[in-house]
Amino acid sequence: MTQLPLNLRWAPEFDLSAFFFADPALPELLNSVLHSRSHQALILVGPANAGKSYLLRALAAQRKWSHVSAQPLDPRPDFSGGAGNAGALFVDNLDTTVGNAAAEEWLFHDYNRAVDANVPWIAATHEVPANLPIVLPDLRSRLMQATLVRLPALTDPEIRHAMLRKQAAGMGVALEEGVLNYLETHVTRDLAKLSQWLKRLNHYSLSRGRKITAAAVRELLKLDAR
Numbered sequence: 001m002t003q004l005p006l007n008l009r010w011a012p013e014f015d016l017s018a019f020f021f022a023d024p025a026l027p028e029l030l031n032s033v034l035h036s037r038s039h040q041a042l043i044l045v046g047p048a049n050a051g052k053s054y055l056l057r058a059l060a061a062q063r064k065w066s067h068v069s070a071q072p073l074d075p076r077p078d079f080s081g082g083a084g085n086a087g088a089l090f091v092d093n094l095d096t097t098v099g100n101a102a103a104e105e106w107l108f109h110d111y112n113r114a115v116d117a118n119v120p121w122i123a124a125t126h127e128v129p130a131n132l133p134i135v136l137p138d139l140r141s142r143l144m145q146a147t148l149v150r151l152p153a154l155t156d157p158e159i160r161h162a163m164l165r166k167q168a169a170g171m172g173v174a175l176e177e178g179v180l181n182y183l184e185t186h187v188t189r190d191l192a193k194l195s196q197w198l199k200r201l202n203h204y205s206l207s208r209g210r211k212i213t214a215a216a217v218r219e220l221l222k223l224d225a226r
Contacts, residue, residue, distance in 0.1 A: 014057040018166040020159050022152065029149070033122070034062050039115045043094070043143065044124040046151030049191045052124035053092050055151070059122060060090045089114045094125035095132055104136040111142050121146075154191050157184070164194060171202050173212060182214040186221065 021027055033040045044052045089110055097103040114121035125132065129143035154160050161180050168175035175198070183194055197217075204220060205212045 014054060014061050015170060016055075016058045016062070018163060018170065019051075019055065019058070020163055026149065029147075030059060031062075033120050033147070034059060036120065037118065039118050040120050041111070041114075041142070041146035042120065042122045042149060043129065043146045044122070044149050044151055045126070045128050047126060047153045049153045049155075049189075050151040051154060051191055052151060053192060054195065056090050056092050056122065056124045063120075089119065089121045091121075091123040094123040095127050098139075099133040099135060101135060104134065104139050108136055108139045108142065111139070160189075160191060160194075163191075164198060167195060168198060168202075168212075171199075173202055173205075175212060179212055179214055179217065182217050187217065 016027065016030075030042075033042050044055060046052050091097070091107065091110070094107075097107060111121050123143075123146075128148060129140065129146070132143075134140040134143065154163070161177065164180060165175045179201075180194075183197055187197060188194060197220075200220065201212045201216055204216055210216070
């Protein structure tokens with residue numbers, strides 16, 4: 001499966017329809033976990049440029065009262081209203097939060113909250129739990145029981161461009177191929193960074209009332225170089 005990146009709390013462009021699913025069975029699995037009436041744990045595993053963070057937020061967009069955590073000590077969701085008001089828990093960058101006692105305790109307690117509230121717990125990471133430097137045995141035990149979804153890196157430029165055009169369409173932008181080629185030649189081929197640039201270009205073009213063009217990319221690169 002191929003995906004896209006993240007940045008905000010479930011902005012409109014974080015949409016499962018913007019994904020290219022290499023495995024046609026995967027959407028059904030993801031939806032079954034999202035809408036299950038019992039707790040399930042799911043871990044998205046893949047290299048950089050696999051779009052794990054985007055997928056995480058696209059999944060969060062499907063759930064009301066969801067909580068996306070990008071850092072180990074983000075404010076925890078309030079479950080005081082009971083399971084009926086408790087949203088699923090989504091943890092990004094899992095591999096950067098383990099190996100620290102305070103962070104692991106935070107993860108362990110949030111995982112248990114999801115169990116108690118009968119909601120999904122979904123995380124994204126570069127490595128499978130068995131290869132992570134987890135110190136807390138109970139946390140390792142929990143994560144080892146999670147269902148793993150392995151995501152490949154997106155290397156096909158045609159698919160990558162198609163996905164970015166879909167993301168742009170979600171912003172109401174018709175993205176020209178020349179802009180994508182210029183970005184990949186002069187800026188980056190990393191999917192997450194391309195997505196961030198797309199959002200930046202959109203804001204830049206809206207503020208000036210003009211189309212997104214290669215010239216706009218050059219202008220932003222000059223601003224960055226100052």
